[in-house]
Structures are given as structure tokens and as C-alpha cells.
Amino acid sequence: MNLGSKVNGKTVPNHVPNSAIILNPYQEGMRLDAGQLVGCDFPAVNLFTNTVYHEGRHTYQMYLANSKSSSGASNDADGDYLIAANLPGYLNADTIVDSITARTVCDPADGPVLSAIYKGEGTLDWFAPPDRRGLTRYYASWALEQDAYAWAAGLNK
Numbered sequence: 812m813n814l815g816s817k818v819n820g821k822t823v824p825n826h827v828p829n830s831a832i833i834l835n836p837y838q839e840g841m842r843l844d845a846g847q848l849v850g851c852d853f854p855a856v857n858l859f860t861n862t863v864y865h866e867g868r869h870t871y872q873m874y875l876a877n878s879k880s881s882s883g884a885s886n887d888a889d890g891d892y893l894i895a896a897n898l899p900g901y902l903n904a905d906t907i908v909d910s911i912t913a914r915t916v917c918d919p920a921d922g923p924v925l926s927a928i929y930k931g932e933g934t935l936d937w938f939a940p941p942d943r944r945g946l947t948r949y950y951a952s953w954a955l956e957q958d959a960y961a962w963a964a965g966l967n968k
């Protein structure tokens with residue numbers, strides 16, 4: 812899969828226990844584990860390392876969405892990858908909880924960091940464009956990106 816020169820890595824959204832990550836060897840910063848970027852207001856260096864952390868966090872998010880609570884209920888019954896709840900014993904992922912609680916999210920394509928609310932578990936939030944882009948719609952992918960950029964920045968300093 813050719814990701815193009817500007818994309819360092821990718822995680823295909825999937826409701827499976829073990830999602831794959833795709834790394835881009837055609838990007839020089841990736842091959843040398845060098846370079847820097849700013850994603851969602853989080854500065855990053857060592858692009859290979861940062862991309863592994865970032866995409867690894869996405870696969871963790873997919874794992875959480877594919878999991879079940881102790882009562883056996885799906886942690887993402889509406890299928891939008893936002894999770895019903897943090898699971899006991901797992902790392903905190905408040906940014907991707909499917910709730911109407913406002914939180915900071917990021918649209919990586921446009922850069923702005925937004926305060927978003929989602930519809931709550933049981934009502935599908937649209938995952939990503941393309942669709943109509945209204946001021947009242949917040950894409951689930953924006954929460955996942957905010958969480959992954961913050962996670963990677965916290966580990967890779």
C-alpha cells in the first residue's frame with residue numbers, strides 16, 4: 812500500500828481484536844527515525860518512533876471498541892469506534908468515550924483543535940468525511956486522532 816509522501820503510517824479502522832498498522836518506508840524521516848512534525852498541536856520528533864506510538868494507540872483504540880464489558884455488552888454497540896466506557900484494568904481513553912461530555916478533538920486535515928460533543932453510545936457518530944460537513948457534526952475520527960497524537964507526544968519526547 813502506497814501511503815504517499817506525506818503520510819507516515821496508517822491504521823485501518825476495524826472491529827477486530829488485533830488491527831494491523833501500516834508504516835511508510837518511502838518517507839525519509841521514517842527510514843532514519845529523524846525529522847519532526849506538529850500534529851494536532853502536539854510536536855513530534857523521531858518520526859518512525861512517533862508513528863509507531865501513534866498508530867499503536869489507534870490499534871489499542873480499535874481493541875477497546877472491539878471489547879466487551881464484564882456484563883458481556885459490546886463496548887461500541889453503535890459501531891462508531893467511540894467506546895461506551897473505559898474498561899477496568901486498561902489504559903484510560905477518556906477522549907474517545909462516546910458521550911456528550913465536551914472534550915478537545917482534532918481534525919488532522921485542517922488542523923484546528925475543537926471542543927466537541929458526541930451523541931453518546933447507542934447513536935452512531937459519523938466516523939469521517941466525506942459527507943456533509945456541518946458545524947454541528949463532530950467526526951469520531953477526530954477524537955481518535957486527538958487521543959493518538961497526545962499519546963505519542965507523551966511517550967516520544
Ligand SMILES: [Zn+2]
Pocket residue numbers: 865869955956959
Ligand atoms: Zn492517526
